[in-house]
Amino acid sequence: MKINPHLHGLHGVALLHNPLLNKGTAFTEAERDAFGLRGLLPTRVITQEQQLARVLETVRNKPTDLERYIYLISLQERNEALFYRLVTDHVTEMMPLIYTPTVGLACQRYALIFRRPRGLFIGLRDRGRVKQILQNWPHADVRMIVVTDGERILGLGDLGTNGMGIPVGKLSLYTACAGVAPDQCMPVMLDVGTNNQAMLDDPHYLGAAHRRERGPAYDELVAEFITSVQAIFPLACIQFEDFGNANAFRLLHEYRDQVCTFNDDIQGTAAVALAGIYSALRITGGSLANQRFLFLGAGEAGIGIGELMVEALKAEGVTEADARRQCWYVDSKGLVVAGRTDLTAHKRPFAHDHPGAATLLAAVEALKPTMLIGVSGMPSAFVEPVVRAMARLNPNPVIFALSNPTSKAECTAEQAYTWSDGRAVFASGSPFPAFEFKGRTYLPGQGNNAYIFPGVGLGIIASQAQRVTEEMFSVAANVLASLVTGEDLAVGRVYPDLQRIREVSAAIACAVAQVAFRRGLTRMLCPEDLPAHVQAQMYDPTYPDYV
Ligand code: NAD
Numbered sequence: 222m223k224i225n226p227h228l229h230g231l232h233g234v235a236l237l238h239n240p241l242l243n244k245g246t247a248f249t250e251a252e253r254d255a256f257g258l259r260g261l262l263p264t265r266v267i268t269q270e271q272q273l274a275r276v277l278e279t280v281r282n283k284p285t286d287l288e289r290y291i292y293l294i295s296l297q298e299r300n301e302a303l304f305y306r307l308v309t310d311h312v313t314e315m316m317p318l319i320y321t322p323t324v325g326l327a328c329q330r331y332a333l334i335f336r337r338p339r340g341l342f343i344g345l346r347d348r349g350r351v352k353q354i355l356q357n358w359p360h361a362d363v364r365m366i367v368v369t370d371g372e373r374i375l376g377l378g379d380l381g382t383n384g385m386g387i388p389v390g391k392l393s394l395y396t397a398c399a400g401v402a403p404d405q406c407m408p409v410m411l412d413v414g415t416n417n418q419a420m421l422d423d424p425h426y427l428g429a430a431h432r433r434e435r436g437p438a439y440d441e442l443v444a445e446f447i448t449s450v451q452a453i454f455p456l457a458c459i460q461f462e463d464f465g466n467a468n469a470f471r472l473l474h475e476y477r478d479q480v481c482t483f484n485d486d487i488q489g490t491a492a493v494a495l496a497g498i499y500s501a502l503r504i505t506g507g508s509l510a511n512q513r514f515l516f517l518g519a520g521e522a523g524i525g526i527g528e529l530m531v532e533a534l535k536a537e538g539v540t541e542a543d544a545r546r547q548c549w550y551v552d553s554k555g556l557v558v559a560g561r562t563d564l565t566a567h568k569r570p571f572a573h574d575h576p577g578a579a580t581l582l583a584a585v586e587a588l589k590p591t592m593l594i595g596v597s598g599m600p601s602a603f604v605e606p607v608v609r610a611m612a613r614l615n616p617n618p619v620i621f622a623l624s625n626p627t628s629k630a631e632c633t634a635e636q637a638y639t640w641s642d643g644r645a646v647f648a649s650g651s652p653f654p655a656f657e658f659k660g661r662t663y664l665p666g667q668g669n670n671a672y673i674f675p676g677v678g679l680g681i682i683a684s685q686a687q688r689v690t691e692e693m694f695s696v697a698a699n700v701l702a703s704l705v706t707g708e709d710l711a712v713g714r715v716y717p718d719l720q721r722i723r724e725v726s727a728a729i730a731c732a733v734a735q736v737a738f739r740r741g742l743t744r745m746l747c748p749e750d751l752p753a754h755v756q757a758q759m760y761d762p763t764y765p766d767y768v
């Protein structure tokens with residue numbers, strides 16, 4: 222009898238309680254005999270398909286999305302293969318439950334719905350012993366780390382340690398969308414306090430109940446974390462997630478040329494938005510060089526998109542100065558222009574000589590943008606006069622309301638289509654349902670980073686890349702856009718059907734790995750058959766035979 226080597230001698234209840242190996246009622250008769258499971262399970266042997274039907278029914282019968290989230294996390298905690306089978310096979314239905322928008326609510330209620338810890342928590346008092354803490358992690362071959370300090374969770378602001386739901390959810394998407402093996406993923410919370418008074422006042426709050434550290438101790442902790450990861454998990458990529466504005470840009474610039482790292486809020490968002498813009502151009506018929514982009518929000522997402530856009534325009538022969546002049550920003554103080562004295566470093570390259578504009582509507586009228594992109598976290602900021610002005614100025618106004626969760630979207634799909642008389646090309650950050658207008662059905666696209674980061678991560682893992690470059694995000698955007706079909710565009714969708722996400726991620730991974738090999742960023746040789754090599758890395762949530 223050949224025993225599956227991954228079982229590491231596990232037996233009986235210990236096997237049933239191991240989420241990576243557990244099959245529950247699907248353990249076969251032979252496996253029940255081989256692993257001391259006889260008597261520990263109900264009599265009938267069930268297939269994974271039957272289990273899948275049962276858990277799907279259970280999820281659907283839950284009264285609220287938060288209850289669905291709690292159920293799904295508990296399933297993940299006891300049977301990863303079944304959890305990933307469910308999420309992979311029903312990704313369109315499950316993604317909003319394990320990620321945005323539901324994960325936002327789950328983070329806000331983190332202490333109340335907390336059952337079992339998931340991920341690694343590292344605090345200020347752990348300085349000097351971060352390596353030891355990483356060694357407590359139960360898996361040795363960590364390849365993808367998502368780390369947050371909880372300061373800017375989605376568009377919800379500072380949630381402190383409650384933000385752990387985000388790395389957990391994001392890594393679930395690495396596995397579900399790109400097949401990064403669950404035991405190669407590690408969620409991390411750098412708990413440096415919170416400035417959220419409601420959290421500090423909450424007796425149930427589980428994090429360090431003091432105000433956020435802003436001094437050298439913060440940088441020391443981040444630096445020790447990075448060097449410790451390199452020592453303990455040398456092949457790991459570190460994805461920074463939902464850090465506040467100032468730290469996000471600063472840390473990216475500090476570490477991007479030193480270690481394998483990227484910031485998804487800045488770079489992943491940029492790639493998904495750029496892909497949506499390429500697709501939108503197939504509907505509007507223009508070229509990138511002839512567009513004028515107006516962003517509401519000049520933070521990580523907005524500036525990240527602008528910077529990648531500049532690279533894309535330069536690749537089309539536009540000079541850097543001209544490319545920057547195609548990108549305009551409105552932030553909380555109005556139009557970002559050269560005359561302003563309150564601009565942070567990341568906004569200045571996009572501050573052009575121009576009179577100011579106090580409102581978004583005034584900026585739209587003055588600049589006549591072809592594309593309006595909402596990344597402000599300001600709900601309902603695309604008011605009717607703004608959308609109507611865009612529709613007056615453009616035959617097909619491109620309107621992306623990318624802020625998450627749904628409650629933060631700058632406008633709804635219904636508003637964009639109705640106020641533009643059905644002419645808008647619309648995408649959002651969180652999903653909106655199909656919308657009927659004047660006999661036509663629109664399926665709004667979700668400009669979800671999940672189209673990009675899982676594939677980028679898989680490409681990095683498959684090539685053992687030592688750096689993550691802007692070029693990788695450019696190629697990822699191009700690959701994603703190339704997979705949008707004529708049928709997608711016909712219903713107004715500027716992204717591929719989410720059900721194709723694993724195919725999308727595999728294609729992005731190949732392109733990213735090619736960049737890594739071409740630029741000499743890896744320690745291994747390029748495999749002869751790269752697509753087959755990438756496929757071979759992808760975790761399959763189908764139960765293997767253990768006997
Ligand atoms: P951020 O905090 O870095 O930036 C927010 C920006 O919005 C800042 O420049 C701020 O000045 C501006 N702003 C705030 N209030 C404003 C107002 N009233 N009018 C105009 N501008 C205002 O945050 P971020 O990382 O850039 O994220 C912004 C939003 O984009 C969030 O809701 C986030 O969830 C969303 N986002 C979506 C995706 C996606 O996949 N669709 C990806 C990343 C971020």
